[in-house]
Amino acid sequence: MTASESLEFLRRSETLIAAISILHEGQHAWLPRPHGADYLESRIKDGLNLGQLSRPGAYAGRSIGYKGQYQASEMLLGLLPTGNSQITAFDTSRLNDGFRGLYELTREEHLSEEQLRTNCHLCVCGSRTESDGAVLRELLLAQGAQPETDHDKRRQTVRMILRLIQLSSPTSINTELVDSLNYSPVVHHDELLLQLDAVQAWQGVTLRNRSVSAWRALWAGLVEAVPGLCHRSQFPTPLVDVLPNVSVGGYVRSFPQVWTPEGPAHPAELEQSAACESDMETFMATILLGSLRLAGMPDHVKPYFESKTDSLQEMSPTWLLDRVHEWDGRPLKDFAHHIVELLLRRANRLSLRKARFDASTGSIKIPTRIFFRDDLVFKDSNEGGGSVSLRLAPLVHILSGIDLLVRDENEQWQITDRGAEALA
Known part of the structure; x- marks a missing residue:
């Protein structure tokens, strides 16, 4: 042809x-x-x-x-x-x-x-x-793949997903399966999962994804609340108004423990979410909990949660933890104002960095939804927000399409006989 x-x-x-x-x-x-x-x-x-x-x-x-x-x-x-x-x-x-x-x-x-x-x-x-x-089953399972190659990592990831589903029969991949991966004590005692280096890598990635998703949702909530036009000082109001009148240190010390004495992650994000009175407070608490996880994080998990280069970046867990220590005795509401102001500056800085001159019209195009004029802020549309996809759910659908998994009449994912053979 x-x-x-x-x-x-x-x-x-x-x-x-x-x-x-x-x-x-x-x-x-x-x-x-x-x-x-x-x-x-x-x-x-x-x-x-x-x-x-x-x-x-x-x-x-x-x-x-x-x-x-x-x-x-x-x-x-x-x-x-x-x-x-x-x-x-x-x-x-x-x-x-x-x-x-x-x-x-x-x-x-x-x-x-x-x-x-x-x-x-x-x-x-x-x-x-x-x-x-x-x-496709043979390629995804990559029998005989050399250690540390992409094919070996893919094989480990597939086996990890199959085993987690075999143990928990989740209905949701992005919530239940990920929560099992991070918080279930079984993961730290299962003989097969203990053999897979990919497990700790995915724990780091998914825990960080929770923090990143909270940052995105927080920003999206702030933008959505803009009534077309507002003063810069009013922009943080949707977050500030829902936070308690406590110090930063007092607030974070009220959180659940983030690690269990035995080592696995404690579901602090889930527990604190239930205690928060609004989504905006939940987003704030989640990013703070992410920074607290740095202390006590297993050595093989930490590089996938935050790399050395990443730790130097604004909004990283290390950066946020440093700010928490700086603001320890100061009001949480003032801290929220400070964080949102940084987000505004960051959004403006990134959009200006992406600005392009259009020679055909003689105008400058700035790819942004939020605009600044002196101390006024206005928007032309809302932010999408939401989680950053880790592509775990699409992978599960692919595995079900080649008879390694199936979804039963109760909407629960189950391992098939072929899937069980792949774990043997």
Whole structure:
């Protein structure tokens, strides 16, 4: 195939597989819908006009389809050629067998609903039983990977997730599974998890993610409260008004312990959240608890929570802990004013750093939602806020798509027989 023919085949394949998956999704309700499913669903009621819907600007907007979303991952796994792949070449005939009949179907201009339904082995759930799923299982589990390589780290991460789900049967990956990873005593006594260096790395990353998410949510809450225009001194009000009239030191000393005597993290963030009277106070307490975790943090966890370079940065846990010590006997509300003022300056500084001159209009474009004019602050839109994705939930969905995990009728994630074999 020429390059243009390959791209056309890619777009046609994506469109066809998405259409089949939509019609078959009643058999795999726990799996995410294909990209663009809402667009495509209303257009396949009388079959699939493959020639029209696979064109650029239709199902996939770009001429390369969804190649951009997956190319880097496929190169890393060895599914696409790369100059430094460390994965041994595999038998590509198994991929062809898993997608049998795909090429012939993509040459059709229109496919009936019956044709789509009778080729349900091409559905995204087909990887659970077809040979292409076996290839992906082998690549993700990376048997025989050399220690300290990316493939070994990926294998450890997959095994960690499988074991955590086997132990806890969570309904939510981003909350229940992560909380089990950080706070469950079982993690520190389980023979398999103790063998995986990735466990401590992910503990550091997820604990830091909690702090970062709280910073983002705090800023988003402050921006959302701006009534179009306000004085700079009023900007911190949504946070300051909900905090108690105590000193900084008195406030942090009222928090639950952050580490248990046995070593594992104590769920201080969860306990303190229940004690807070508002979301804004919860966000403030969470970032303060993150800084308190520095003392007593295990040596193998700390580098993933805060690197040496990161510790020198503004808003890092070390930076915040230093500020807490400086403000120990001073009012918490004044401290909140100080922190929010720093956030305002930081937002202005970062947006000006990204400013660009538009030669066509003679104007300067500043990518920001918050603007400053003397002592006035105004916004043109709200911040998104929310957690920074660690991609754990998408990985779980991939593992369920290759029959290592499944979601049961109670919405709980469970390990499959194949998943149990992967842990053996």
